[in-house]
Amino acid sequence: MPELPDVEGFREVLASCAQGKRITRVDVYDAGVLHGVSAARLSRDLEGHRFTAPARHGKWLLARTDGPTVLLHFGMTGQLVCCREADRPDPHDRVVFTVGRNQLRYRDQRRLQGLWLADDADTDVARILDDQGVDAMSVKRAEFDELLSRRRGRIKSALTNQSVLAGLGNLLADEILWRARLHPARRADQLTGDELHRLHTEMRRTLRSSVHAGRVPTRKSWLTGRRDDADPTCPRCEAPLCRTRVGGRGTVWCPRCQPDMP
Known part of the structure; x- marks a missing residue:
């Protein structure tokens, strides 16, 4: 089960793979991992924005952009993987962010948590993380x-x-x-x-x-x-x-x- 060190590793994956790069496409292969946002809205609100410096709080990863923030929780089996766009997809890839020639793939076998979208980097993020110590x-x-x-x-x-x-x-x-x-x-x-x-x-x-x-x-x-x-x-x-x-x-x-x- 991913704990704080694993999520800190995912933060580094995001930073090295996508920080400063424009999101050209968002593909949702399983909308069941989305919370409070549709696949269409996730794509519409993120495409064209750039990933900025990511952050972590506990077991949560904050994938910040120059627009909305994506919050990711990895449950028991989730991970974030940096791939080339041409790399073979994995059957457990649920959401894929294309950034240039790279892709960030949210991969999760059991789908116990997933992704949230925060329009406001302060208010909405604080609301989603309200129960976190x-x-x-x-x-x-x-x-x-x-x-x-x-x-x-x-x-x-x-x-x-x-x-x-x-x-x-x-x-x-x-x-x-x-x-x-x-x-x-x-x-x-x-x-x-x-x-x-x-x-x-x-x-x-x-x-x-x-x-x-x-x-x-x-x-x-x-x-x-x-x-x-x-x-x-x-x-x-x-x-x-x-x-x-x-x-x-x-x-x-x-x-x-x-x-x-x-």
């Missing part, structure tokens, strides 16, 4: 502490709640909690100041490394690189990993490194 990559320590200290639920649920922190998904949350040595079922409002500091520090470190890699790495030194093994063990202490569900999400942690209580 602060971006996990940019949240400051004081705001982070305040956000979590108000949450009475489990810490993993707080980290993956997009209205609290935007951008973290299941893999990142488990990785960050393992690095911070915090049990995923701990109550967020009961973390100490030192634990919050450790959690914020490890979140920033994990995000920086993941963004640099373009995804949550599957290195064996990471929890992510062990969690799907037949008999997974902790990369730090080699204890057998535990698996359960927290907030309805499959969750992996180390019982030795992440005790239930401090």
